[in-house]
Amino acid sequence: MQTTQNSTLYIARLQREAALVRELSAAFDQAVAEFGEQRLAHSLAEEKVEA
């Protein structure tokens, strides 16, 4: 009984976590669309030192 309850809680937690990751992913895509893909990519790249 206890094991079943623990498994149910564990599965519920995994499902909740998966839903949060989906939300974060969607929010990220929305933020990129608003900010600009190229603008974000350039902000991630650091200056290079030419040889």
Place this chain on the structure above:
Amino acid sequence: MSKTYPKKERMEFRLITQDDFSATLDKWKEEAVEADIFPNEVENKIAWIAQTLDAPAKKHDFNKLLAYGVFRPGSNIAAGICELVLSDKGAKAGKWLKMLKVTLAPEIVTSLENEDVQGTHVAIEVYKAAVLGAFTERLNHDADTLKLYGRTDEHLRFLVILMATLDERDGFTVKKEGRWIVIKTTTN
């Protein structure tokens, strides 16, 4: 230099192993030479990873650097390297997983400089995999908060927009603390 990247790859996010580090270092140095960048410069940028391999951080090792990589499927050459730190702020504030920096592979940086559209997509996919990966990874370190650092003003502007788009959704509380965006879930 024009490279072809598969679009919308599903990147993997995981701790960097010794094999990953060696393969990545060799490849990144090669890419640096091709792009007229000093190979030593690239080596210096990721040299800190070696110390994490000599003394790997444990699940609850606080204030120690954690080296994670973003990899294309099946590859042990990182497309991006992520610097993470776990902090314990006591019972009230909880544990934080902080993402300090994401370093892109020289090849990706070069393609960005050449205004390569697919290179731009890859850079975004690497960063997205890092953010989502770090968010998921916080559970493995029993952390309840993810903090993302805005390294430049432009990067921070993006994080502020991300904060706003995330704030509209259920399950999160988000706030800005200096150059950090703090993401906490409300359902834990």
